Amino acid sequence: MNNTQSVQALFKPFAFGNLTLPNRIVMAPMTRQFSTDGVPGQDVAAYYRRRAENGVGLIVTEGTVINHPDSSNQANVPHFYGEAALNGWSSVVSAVHEVGGRIIPQIWHMGARGNVGDYSESEIASIVQAFAQAAFEAKQLGFDGIELHGAHGYLIDQFFWEKTNPRTDSYGGDMLARTRFAVEVIEACRRAVGPEFPIVLRISQWKPNDYTAKLAETPALLQQFLTPLVDAGVDIFHCSTRRFWEPEFEGSDLNLAGWVKKLTGRPTITVGSVGLDSDFTSLFTEGKGAGNFKIDGLIEKLEHEEFDLVAVGRALLVDPAWVNKIRDGRAAELIPFTSEAVKTLY
Template sequence: MMNYSQSVEPLFQPIELGNLKLSNRIVMAPMTRQFSPDGIPGTNVASYYRRRAENGVGLIVTEGTVINHRDASNQVNVPHFYGGAALNGWANVVSEVHEAGGRIIPQIWHMGAKGHVGDYSEAEITEIVQAFAQAASEAKRLGFDGIELHGAHSYLIDQFFYEKTNPRTDRYGGDMLARTRFAVEVIEACREVVGPEFPIVLRLSQWKTDDFQAKLAETPELLEQFLTPLVNAGVDIFHCSTRRFWEPEFEGSDLNFAGWTKKLTGKPTITVGSVGLDGEFTSLFTEGKGANNVGIDGLVQRLENEEFDLVAVGRSLMVDPAWAKKIRKGRIDELIPFTSEATKVLT
């Protein structure tokens, strides 16, 4: 039997982050499922998210939803965030989640340039920025509680951030600060259309899909330089993606990526990475491996120490809609294990 030696109540304390009022600190992490034929989320998608809200998740971040641009996605069943049918589907998702007492934000996504970001003219970059802004505007119109911009994991915004994928020599390339310009323009354009009170979350990662050891910033000093223009552009919350939340980001400190980001910016942060599991998520795709449930004492202690503000849970919530409720009530032995077979259901 798996027991928790420490109270999990810090996970279930309410929090107000500007206009975003949450009943607890548990966030459903965005996880691509490809269950939206031709980009249109149906009633099954609404039911999927509603079940997590009904079972006590404080904030739901949807799977990545693509903007209206030719390169935004190469996967036909990834949901769109444009077009009447897709937006009507998302309106139904919002309605179902809110009816269940939950809060929900869409993750707005561009999967990346087919070649590299140098292939885009400045005019096309402007079009992409406006496509992000249009999605943000639609999110507010549909009644979402904020938005998350996907700036991690080697997708488009991250391609601009990273020196190895951004060979541009104009104002969108060059040194680290110049490579933030595209993200800054996206954030500012979104802020302009949603107004000053609508929450904007930015997801970041140091690691890349082809290099788990990569870093955008090798030191805390460089990380502060990198984050400052993003804060100034209007980010309210940083969602700091790591493969294992317990790993220190820099030598000489136990702080993880979310901890350092909060310390350097003063902004609220979300930590994520193998919460409640004994294996990191990429092993499912590279080796077909699942993961076993493990205790979360260390996570709760870090939260209590205010190293970060929210905790994103991915695979555990994907396979077990009642994960949050079971954790709170101590029903640990009822947790559904994460296996490759379990992911085929995704109820």
């Protein structure tokens, strides 16, 4: 594999419905807590604009919380409700679109204070409606779609996982029942935005307190889990893993994004430690990287359409021009991800 081929794989356009992207690189959502009292300011707009004007194909914003008392316990995580916060997001959308970028908000609820069994059915209904209202606002503000955060132990994922969902009613029990809350959220969001507005769902097997956890131990169980989510209206799955190169199940080289695409036919985004080590940058330096399994594997999987998009997180956090530097073969200019560099968060 040569450098040109690798760049071509990452920089092919991607189209799905009304969403057209210039390349396959997605900015992964990363919580920054720079929105004072939940309101994103001009610094937030400038932060996203810098990534858009430097070639990111699709920006997924940091997590933005819905209008529910438990949705966040962090004062400076941005809201996706209220006039001030929505005006702030309007400025973000304008800033990104002015330079030709595409952007979707990640909409989340950070989780029940105890467990999901503490919520009555009437409160669940109000949370579902809060998600739908946020989706409606996103479309009104001109965003290019939405992402629902259903991973990493946050609220939707708390309903998914049997260890955090002790409910014995129709929202708990077997795997199919544990998808009911997510299905209701997705269906409500779909009604709010109509049939053509892209809905992305971020999922993960791992949990913050258990990196080896699996919602589904086998491909058959994974398909059982995914089918109601597809039927509810998910367009694209954002499949979060810690290391994109690790196979999801024994006996197959497919990672989680590969399996989800195989089982659903939906486009998928792979993510997990892309661009964080010197081995990655060496691929884009002449004469190096030919034998690197991890990165050669990423490009090969992308070329074979095992997944469709590649999300990059911390590398883009410290280097707004990461995409253009990779495209132009300027690996030597990349800003390394270090604890000192991340303090800038610019």
